[in-house]
Amino acid sequence: MTQLQDVISDVTAEAEELDRLVAGLGADRWALPTPAPGWTIKHQIAHLVFVFRLAGLAASDPETFNARVAEAGKDFNGAVNAALAEHLGDPPETLFAHWQASREASLTALAAVPEEQTVPWLVRPLPPVVLACAGYMELFGHGQDIADTLGVWREPTDRIRHLVGFAVLTKEFGYLARGLTPPREEFRFELTSPSGELWVFGPQDAEQRVTGPAHDFCLLVVRRRHRDDLALTASGAEADRWLDIAQAYRGPAGEGRSPGQFATTRR
Numbered sequence: 001m002t003q004l005q006d007v008i009s010d011v012t013a014e015a016e017e018l019d020r021l022v023a024g025l026g027a028d029r030w031a032l033p034t035p036a037p038g039w040t041i042k043h044q045i046a047h048l049v050f051v052f053r054l055a056g057l058a059a060s061d062p063e064t065f066n067a068r069v070a071e072a073g074k075d076f077n078g079a080v081n082a083a084l085a086e087h088l089g090d091p092p093e094t095l096f097a098h099w100q101a102s103r104e105a106s107l108t109a110l111a112a113v114p115e116e117q118t119v120p121w122l123v124r125p126l127p128p129v130v131l132a133c134a135g136y137m138e139l140f141g142h143g144q145d146i147a148d149t150l151g152v153w154r155e156p157t158d159r160i161r162h163l164v165g166f167a168v169l170t171k172e173f174g175y176l177a178r179g180l181t182p183p184r185e186e187f188r189f190e191l192t193s194p195s196g197e198l199w200v201f202g203p204q205d206a207e208q209r210v211t212g213p214a215h216d217f218c219l220l221v222v223r224r225r226h227r228d229d230l231a232l233t234a235s236g237a238e239a240d241r242w243l244d245i246a247q248a249y250r251g252p253a254g255e256g257r258s259p260g261q262f263a264t265t266r267r
Contacts, residue, residue, distance in 0.1 A: 004115050007132040008107050010159040014136060015103050018143045021152060023096065030092045034145040035224070037255060041149060044142045045095055046087040049102045050080065051138050055131055056106030058119045065120055106135070123250055133166040137248050141222035148224070148262065156194040156215040164191060164214050167221040167248040168201045174245035177253045183208075183238050191217050208236035210243065221248040228259040 022030070022041065030042045039047075058065040072080075087095050110119070110128045118125035126134070140163050147154050168189055172182035188206035191199045191214040199214055210217070212232035219225040220232060220243065227243045234240040247253055 004111065004129040004132060007129055007136065007162050008111055010162060011103075011107060011132060011136050011139060013157075014139050014143065014159055017154065018139065018146065019096075019100070021143070021146055021150060022092075025092065027092055029150075030095075032149050034149045035257065035261070036145050039145070041146050042088055042092070042095060043084060044146050045099050046084045048138060048142055049087055049095070049098050050083040052099075052102045052106040052135060055119075055121075055135055056102065056109045058121055058131070059106070059109035059113050059128065062120050069120075069122065107132070110135075130166070130169070133162045134249075136162045137166055137222060140218060141224060141249075144219065144222065144224045158193050158195050158197070160214055160218045161193065161199065163218045163221070163248065164189075164199060165201070167217070167246070170248055170250075171242065171246070173250055174242065174247045174253070177247060177251065178245060180245075185238060187239060187242070189217075208234075208239040208242075210234055210239050221246050223247055223254060223256040225262060226257050226259045229257075229262060 022045065025041070030045075031040050033040055034044055036044070054065070057068070087098060090098070110132050113119055113128040115127065115129060117128070119128050119131050121131060121134075136159070140160065143154070168187075171187065175182040185208055186202055186206050188202040188204065188209040189200065190209065190211045192212070193199055193214050210232060212230070216225070216230035216232050220227060220230055223246075232243060234243050245253070
């Protein structure tokens with residue numbers, strides 16, 4: 001993983017790119033359905049408000065965070081839906097302001113945590129740099145839904161290295177989400193960055209290997225593209241299975257995307 005300030009800087013840049021997508025939209029376009037079933041653009045931004053507020057609370061007030069998560073644990077999905085509903089009635093300009101304020105407060109709180117400490121989180125405590133990378137993952141995935149809805153191509157940048165590293169670190173999530181036992185065998189990932197640099201993870205002699213463009217890898221692990229529409233290659237039976245179930249987040253996998261749904265994706 002990269003240093004915390006580096007991740008925070010790139011999360012900020014990614015968020016500002018998303019701001020430019022939604023800032024000028026009228027209320028009718030905020031209500032457009034996105035590829036996530038049942039979710040509009042407004043749902044996507046409201047979800048990001050929820051996630052970043054939660055991360056900010058974890059970093060700034062761990063005791064309150066733990067108490068709220070314990071209470072929500074009785075019906076966590078209900079708590080998430082209630083948090084979304086809190087903002088869905090807001091006018092777009094109000095929700096947009098909440099989004100900007102929540103992420104600024106979250107990133108400020110994370111930046112104040114010493115890098116050697118951990119921050120409580122939903123599954124287990126995380127170093128602040130890893131939690132910031134998780135925030136980048138959320139931003140990338142939900143931002144992609146909004147871009148797809150608006151028919152906008154987002155030019156890939158090497159900022160995605162934070163998501164790549166996070167997805168490698170959490171490669172067992174796809175197994176756990178389906179009640180499967182993650183294999184003990186190590187994987188090798190060889191991924192080409194948008195700038196042409198080769199990013200490698202895992203032992204060089206691993207039999208299970210995933211290769212291809214890093215941007216395609218990111219689209220796969222946030223389940224915004226089907227593997228058939230991506231230029232990723234697996235060597236080894238387990239690596240091939242992993243491409244079918246890969247996800248960089250805990251919890252239900254969701255429907256994902258179907259083959260050919262975004263056939264015009266540029267590379």
